[in-house]
Amino acid sequence: MRVAFGERVRRGRAVDLRNEGVPASAVVAAITDPDDGRVRGQRPAAVHEHVGVLCEGTTLRVGVALAAAARSRGARTTHDDELAAVTRQLAGLSTPDVDLAAARERVAAAEAAVGHMRERAARVQGRTQPGDGEPVVAVTRALTAVETEWHAAKERLRRAQAAWADARRRLSLEDRRANLEQAAR
Incomplete structure (x- = not known):
C-alpha cells in the first residue's frame, strides 16, 4: 500500500497516520473513492466491513475480523469448517x-x-x-x-x-x- 497526503508518503501493509495530522475522514474518503490517488493498494474487501478507522475506544471482534480477512483472501477458516460440520450434522438428522x-x-x-x-x-x-x-x-x-x-x-x-x-x-x-x-x- 502507498499512502500520500501532501508531502507525506508512507508505504507498507499497514500505515499508521495518527501522528501525521491527517484526518481519519480524509483517509477513509481516499480509500473508498476509486478515483482518489492518495491511497493506492488493493481495493477494499470484505474485511473492511469489520475494520477501517481504529480510534481510541474502538472495540473490535478480532476473531471475526481475522476470519473475514482470511475469507477475503480465499482461505477457509475454522469458522467455515465449523459451519460446514454443523450443516452436515443437520443433514443427518430427521x-x-x-x-x-x-x-x-x-x-x-x-x-x-x-x-x-x-x-x-x-x-x-x-x-x-x-x-x-x-x-x-x-x-x-x-x-x-x-x-x-x-x-x-x-x-x-x-x-x-x-x-x-x-x-x-x-x-x-x-x-x-x-x-x-x-x-x-
Whole structure:
C-alpha cells in the first residue's frame, strides 16, 4: 500500500497516520473513492466491513475480523469448517413428531392395568379349588397380555424420548448454524 497526503508518503501493509495530522475522514474518503490517488493498494474487501478507522475506544471482534480477512483472501477458516460440520450434522438428522406426554400416559395406564390384573389374578388363585383351573388360566392369559402391552408402551416411550433428544439436538444445531452465519456477516 502507498499512502500520500501532501508531502507525506508512507508505504507498507499497514500505515499508521495518527501522528501525521491527517484526518481519519480524509483517509477513509481516499480509500473508498476509486478515483482518489492518495491511497493506492488493493481495493477494499470484505474485511473492511469489520475494520477501517481504529480510534481510541474502538472495540473490535478480532476473531471475526481475522476470519473475514482470511475469507477475503480465499482461505477457509475454522469458522467455515465449523459451519460446514454443523450443516452436515443437520443433514443427518430427521425432524420427528414427538408426543412425550401421550407416551408417558400410555405407560401409566398400562402400568395401572397390570396392577389391577395382578390383584385380580391373586384373588382368583386364592378362591380356586383343585381341579378348577380354567378361571386361573384365563386371568393369567389376560395378565400376560396386559404386561406385554405395558412393556411395549415402555419401549415406545424410550423411542419417543430418543426422538425428542434428537429433536432438541437438531434445534441446538440450527441455532448454532444461525449464530455462525450471523457471525460471518
